Amino acid sequence: MEKPYKSKHELADVVCQFGGSLLQSGELSPKQIKVFHNLVQCRTAALGGHEQVCDDCGVIHYRYNSCRDRHCPKCQGTKQALWIEKLIKSTLAVKHYHLIFTVPHELNQIYLWDRRLYCNILFHATRGILRSFGYTHYGCETGAVAVLHTWGQNLSLHPHLHCIVPAAGYSLSGKWRHIGKYENYLYPVHQLSAAFKGKFLDSIKRELRKLSAMDGFKVCIEAAHQKKWVVYCEPSMAGAEHVIRYLGQYTHRIAISNQRILNVDSTNVTFVAKDYRDRAQIKPVSLKGEEFLRRFSLHVMPDGYVRIRRFGIYHHTTKLHLDLQFVPDEKPDIDQMTAKQKPETAPERILRLTGFDITKCPHCKTGRLIVIRTLPRIRSPAGHLPSMLFDKLQ
Numbered sequence: 001m002e003k004p005y006k007s008k009h010e011l012a013d014v015v016c017q018f019g020g021s022l023l024q025s026g027e028l029s030p031k032q033i034k035v036f037h038n039l040v041q042c043r044t045a046a047l048g049g050h051e052q053v054c055d056d057c058g059v060i061h062y063r064y065n066s067c068r069d070r071h072c073p074k075c076q077g078t079k080q081a082l083w084i085e086k087l088i089k090s091t092l093a094v095k096h097y098h099l100i101f102t103v104p105h106e107l108n109q110i111y112l113w114d115r116r117l118y119c120n121i122l123f124h125a126t127r128g129i130l131r132s133f134g135y136t137h138y139g140c141e142t143g144a145v146a147v148l149h150t151w152g153q154n155l156s157l158h159p160h161l162h163c164i165v166p167a168a169g170y171s172l173s174g175k176w177r178h179i180g181k182y183e184n185y186l187y188p189v190h191q192l193s194a195a196f197k198g199k200f201l202d203s204i205k206r207e208l209r210k211l212s213a214m215d216g217f218k219v220c221i222e223a224a225h226q227k228k229w230v231v232y233c234e235p236s237m238a239g240a241e242h243v244i245r246y247l248g249q250y251t252h253r254i255a256i257s258n259q260r261i262l263n264v265d266s267t268n269v270t271f272v273a274k275d276y277r278d279r280a281q282i283k284p285v286s287l288k289g290e291e292f293l294r295r296f297s298l299h300v301m302p303d304g305y306v307r308i309r310r311f312g313i314y315h316h317t318t319k320l321h322l323d324l325q326f327v328p329d330e331k332p333d334i335d336q337m338t339a340k341q342k343p344e345t346a347p348e349r350i351l352r353l354t355g356f357d358i359t360k361c362p363h364c365k366t367g368r369l370i371v372i373r374t375l376p377r378i379r380s381p382a383g384h385l386p387s388m389l390f391d392k393l394q
Helices: 011-024 032-039 077-088 107-114 117-136 189-212 214-226 240-251 290-298 318-321 335-343 346-354 383-393
Strands: 049-054 062-063 096-102 144-152 156-165 168-171 176-178 231-237 263-264 270-276 281-287 308-313 371-373
Touching: 011 049, 011 263, 011 383, 032 383, 077 107, 077 240, 096 117, 107 117, 107 156, 107 189, 107 214, 117 156, 117 214, 117 308, 156 263, 189 214, 189 231, 270 290, 270 308, 281 290
Parallel strands: none
Antiparallel strands: 049 062, 049 371, 096 156, 096 231, 144 156, 144 308, 168 176, 263 270, 270 281
16 A cells, blocks of 8 residues: 655645646646546535534534545545445455556557547456456356556556456356465466457457558557566455455555655656566656646546446346355344444444544544534536636636
């Protein structure tokens, strides 16, 4: 997990300081402009909120609403905790393997041309390879939970999939079968890498021919053919709880968190990143402010694109049609049954999952905050979004 550095700066501060010049350059798409607009407004009076008073010390506090944009670093912590809790109920109590499917940088031109097409092929190729290897090596239907990331530590473009694969499958005869003979890998890595390379390149060429765009990418595809592709596999992990916590680090992570930003000056943004060429040492990296935002904008996903997907026995449809026991039988807990009868409030759930009590007064640390007034959202007249964002950045 990322080291919790204390930072006085946020991603929104970088957008406010350098977003105007990048906006004037005309490099941003409408979706990227919308994301920057949300980042600037997140947890400000523009989105409304609540006026609260402490029942002990009487100090008044203002809590503003979040933008809920999935690219915002301030809106992902609670979503991540809720997703982890939900996944616990559907994870097999067996060891799991962590596989990472990466694509050479030579194909980044295709991603920039049509990122939805590129990422769909990445998911499709990974799913097909895992399914094929499950049948050829163990004769059963396996599964996976796959999470798409498009960035490297220095915000460079690096599309890849993190896959958590259970060491179990469902045979054609309708019986459970344990898979994974070795602790260090699930399938032979060299075979997996070669098969993934062939599957991905074949799929990408087929789609480009359908769109009559093959001629424009022949050079980069040929360069990718010459490269050695590597599918990385970490040793197996025992215990479903550990697996879920591990995967939770990747699910709602964005290209960069506020904790990684060390300093923002008049020209540069300095942040920390792991240098994998030097034993993953954490080092400071400095980029021009406009370059920092340009790199960040590369990782803005299209509207409605699903970054977390389930394959095989972890797919919702498969679980509906097969009689699968995903949670081991346990004796009923009377306290839990009683608790379920009482609806859990949002503050109680956040406290249970994150350990943060949003009702406690941050001033006296003992009183409880009581809402005394709802602050309405500031609704500006409808207009040209780039112009509205530019006005906010002045």
